Amino acid sequence: MRVGVLTGGGDCPGLNAVIRAVVRRGVGQHGFDFVGFRDGWRGPLEGLTMHLGIEECRGILPRGGTILGSSRTNPFAIDGGVERVRENLAAAGIDALVAIGGEDTLGVATRLAELGVAVVGVPKTIDNDLSGTDFTFGFDTAVNIATEAIDRLHTTAESHHRVLVVEVMGRHAGWIALHAGIAGGASIVLIPEQPYDIDEVCRLVERRFRSEYAPIIVVSEGATAREGDATLQEAELDAFGHVRLGGIGDRLARQIEERTGKEARSVVLGHIQRGGTPSAFDRWLATRMGLQAADAVADGDFGTMTALRGTAIVRIPLAEATGELKLVSPQEYAEAQVFFG
Numbered sequence: 001m002r003v004g005v006l007t008g009g010g011d012c013p014g015l016n017a018v019i020r021a022v023v024r025r026g027v028g029q030h031g032f033d034f035v036g037f038r039d040g041w042r043g044p045l046e047g048l049t050m051h052l053g054i055e056e057c058r059g060i061l062p063r064g065g066t067i068l069g070s071s072r073t074n075p076f077a078i079d080g081g082v083e084r085v086r087e088n089l090a091a092a093g094i095d096a097l098v099a100i101g102g103e104d105t106l107g108v109a110t111r112l113a114e115l116g117v118a119v120v121g122v123p124k125t126i127d128n129d130l131s132g133t134d135f136t137f138g139f140d141t142a143v144n145i146a147t148e149a150i151d152r153l154h155t156t157a158e159s160h161h162r163v164l165v166v167e168v169m170g171r172h173a174g175w176i177a178l179h180a181g182i183a184g185g186a187s188i189v190l191i192p193e194q195p196y197d198i199d200e201v202c203r204l205v206e207r208r209f210r211s212e213y214a215p216i217i218v219v220s221e222g223a224t225a226r227e228g229d230a231t232l233q234e235a236e237l238d239a240f241g242h243v244r245l246g247g248i249g250d251r252l253a254r255q256i257e258e259r260t261g262k263e264a265r266s267v268v269l270g271h272i273q274r275g276g277t278p279s280a281f282d283r284w285l286a287t288r289m290g291l292q293a294a295d296a297v298a299d300g301d302f303g304t305m306t307a308l309r310g311t312a313i314v315r316i317p318l319a320e321a322t323g324e325l326k327l328v329s330p331q332e333y334a335e336a337q338v339f340f341g
């Protein structure tokens with residue numbers, strides 16, 4: 001059996017660990033041979049392939065990024081795109097495809113599966129906002145990086161009696177902000193699911209200063225003020241209709257300075273959260289997801305996605321994962337609120 005593998009969307013620590021596990025299990029246990037598709041859905045769309053065997057996977061377990069490359073190409077947004085994908089898969093002799101990606105990449109996989117393409121999905125995103133799985137790999141690494149940054153910012157904020165605003169990734173969901181905020185002892189955590197009130201933020205900042213400590217505010221890039229829209233960096237949309245977010249940290253710092261008279265600075269962690277080596281947890285999760293994906297292909301269990309449920313790796317219908325985003329609930333947010341101010 002000939003199996004194609006692709007990685008799509010924003011990259012994420014652990015992608016290489018999945019690729020390695022799919023290939024090791026696929027070759028060793030099931031006798032598959034593999035074709036790597038380059039740069040997400042652009043690979044099948046334009047017939048961009050690379051050889052993918054055990055040799056190519058040597059030494060990649062701890063390496064960030066993806067040896068296959070990635071892109072946000074959407075074949076459904078291109079005239080004749082789906083037909084070209086099907087033709088190129090047939091030309092490369094592909095019997096089945098393993099697509100590793102987030103809501104967009106797996107959304108394409110879901111639609112292709114409905115059209116009869118033999119595809120198995122593996123969920124990835126540092127944002128952890130895919131339904132159906134307890135965690136996505138990459139998230140733990142991002143949270144660790146953000147937590148370390150918060151720890152470091154505490155000491156410089158204290159020395160200068162300043163407010164420090166840390167902007168983290170999270171377009172629709174505040175998981176990184178919530179987990180890193182709790183782990184790092186943030187004074188305020190602002191997430192997209194709970195529009196914030198700037199007066200309340202300033203009140204908490206002033207309260208924190210009264211106890212002689214400097215406030216650390218963790219804000220998701222997609223957070224919004226009660227009265228406003230998400231802060232946009234670029235109005236242009238990508239192939240999946242997303243605008244590029246960013247700048248909320250700066251805006252908040254300015255508003256806090258104006259309203260409270262306290263000095264405020266902002267730090268944008270940006271792609272640092274996505275780059276570099278995966279945490280041990282993410283290597284473990286990604287590896288187990290890869291093993292399960294290879295087994296799903298061997299079983300002909302297409303239209304499914306691997307998922308973490310408790311400590312078990314299971315298979316669920318792709319549509320279940322891509323139908324609705326997994327958001328932070330008010331109860332989970334309330335746990336962080338205990339420590340505000």
Ligand code: F6P
Pocket residue numbers: 010011102125126127169170171221245274
């Ligand atoms: O999808 C994950 C994510 O990390 C989002 O939180 C963020 O908005 C986006 O990727 C940014 O990615 P890029 O800069 O690659 O467009």
